[in-house]
Amino acid sequence: MLDWIEATTVATFLRRSVWAYPLVNALHILGLGALVTSALLMDLRILGVIRRISIDDVVRLLRPVAFVAAALAVLTGALLFSVKPHEYWASPVFVTKLTLLALALLNAGIFVLTSRHTYPGQPVTRLMVLASLFLWLAVLAAGRLIAFFD
Numbered sequence: 001m002l003d004w005i006e007a008t009t010v011a012t013f014l015r016r017s018v019w020a021y022p023l024v025n026a027l028h029i030l031g032l033g034a035l036v037t038s039a040l041l042m043d044l045r046i047l048g049v050i051r052r053i054s055i056d057d058v059v060r061l062l063r064p065v066a067f068v069a070a071a072l073a074v075l076t077g078a079l080l081f082s083v084k085p086h087e088y089w090a091s092p093v094f095v096t097k098l099t100l101l102a103l104a105l106l107n108a109g110i111f112v113l114t115s116r117h118t119y120p121g122q123p124v125t126r127l128m129v130l131a132s133l134f135l136w137l138a139v140l141a142a143g144r145l146i147a148f149f150d
Contacts, residue, residue, distance in 0.1 A: 002085040011082035024079045031072030032143065036136045038062040038069065039108070043129045046120045059117050070105070093149045097142035104135035 005011060014021045044050050045058040081088050088094045107128055111117070116125045 002089060005082050005085045008082060010079065011085075014079060014083050021080075021083065024076050028073060028076035028080055031069045031074075031076055032140065034069035035066055035073055036140055038066040039104075039132060039136050042066070042117070043132050046117055046125065046129050048120065055117055055120060063112070066108075088146075091146060091149070093142055093146050097139060097146065100135055100139045100142055104132065104139055107131050107135060 014024065041050070042058055042062050045053065045055055050058070111128050111132070116122075116128055119125045
């Protein structure tokens with residue numbers, strides 16, 4: 001499977017193009033930045049750190065940003081992975097990033113499906129928000145560390 005991914009036209013194009021890989025990389029960083037920023041701002045509001053704007057208004061404004069940013073980050077991440085899939089898949093730091101990302105997305109999905117933001121004072125909500133803060137920051141850290149450990 002990894003051989004097939006590496007041999008795709010898109011992966012070959014990204015490896016050969018002077019501008020495509022850096023552009024995809026920049027878009028990946030932009031997507032992650034927008035995703036993590038919107039998630040952190042929603043989390044902080046639900047925790048009560050930011051009180052000027054209602055929770056519903058913050059969620060209504062930032063949730064669509066988070067969804068679009070997540071889609072951008074996943075799409076561009078898959079493209080970046082295609083360039084060196086064997087190396088990435090063999091990297092414990094990369095696998096850690098994917099695991100943290102899966103946990104962060106699972107936590108966010110459950111949060112959205114259960115409308116936890118409407119119960120900001122409940123212990124389960126606070127625990128999920130704290131997990132979100134930790135997981136998204138850990139995803140960023142692990143992503144950055146890939147370059148230093150591989």
